[in-house]
Amino acid sequence: MAIQVGDKLPDVPLTIATSEGPRPTSTAEYFGGKKIALFAVPGAYTPTCSARHLPSYVDKAEELTSKGVDEIACTSVNDAFVMSAWNRDAGSENITMLADGNGQLAEALGLTMDGSKFGMGTRSQRYSMIVNNGVVEQLNVEAPGEYQASSAEAMLGQL
Numbered sequence: 001m002a003i004q005v006g007d008k009l010p011d012v013p014l015t016i017a018t019s020e021g022p023r024p025t026s027t028a029e030y031f032g033g034k035k036i037a038l039f040a041v042p043g044a045y046t047p048t049c050s051a052r053h054l055p056s057y058v059d060k061a062e063e064l065t066s067k068g069v070d071e072i073a074c075t076s077v078n079d080a081f082v083m084s085a086w087n088r089d090a091g092s093e094n095i096t097m098l099a100d101g102n103g104q105l106a107e108a109l110g111l112t113m114d115g116s117k118f119g120m121g122t123r124s125q126r127y128s129m130i131v132n133n134g135v136v137e138q139l140n141v142e143a144p145g146e147y148q149a150s151s152a153e154a155m156l157g158q159l
């Protein structure tokens with residue numbers, strides 16, 4: 001069963017991709033005491049993720065923080081090195097990259113997808129959420145192949 005609004009995030013390990021290298025964290029540690037705008041993509045460097053999804057949050061970062069968001073984070077079933085390179089290449093240093101290398105977050109949230117026909121294996125669905133002190137306040141899960149509900153523009157309309 002997929003996570004719902006009002007649920008607390010399950011505590012799973014994640015890795016923050018930094019310019020100094022990977023930094024281990026957990027959902028309890030990272031999301032505790034903050035209001036986070038989180039968005040998930042099926043893969044770093046993939047077409048929609050790179051051309052539209054990540055750029056929407058880069059472009060709207062200031063507006064999101066002006067509406068009470070403490071931090072903006074992106075997660076994907078990729079390793080921290082790929083997430084760090086994507087962050088650098090996209091010029092999105094104001095976005096925290098949370099590597100879900102083993103897919104534990106996507107699985108614990110019930111938001112996985114099968115990307116096998118694209119050679120990607122099990123990945124995260126495309127979604128966004130507002131998480132306040134570890135509790136989901138807003139959740140926007142995209143239909144397969146879609147990109148609208150999880151955009152930064154849509155999230156701004158919810159804040």
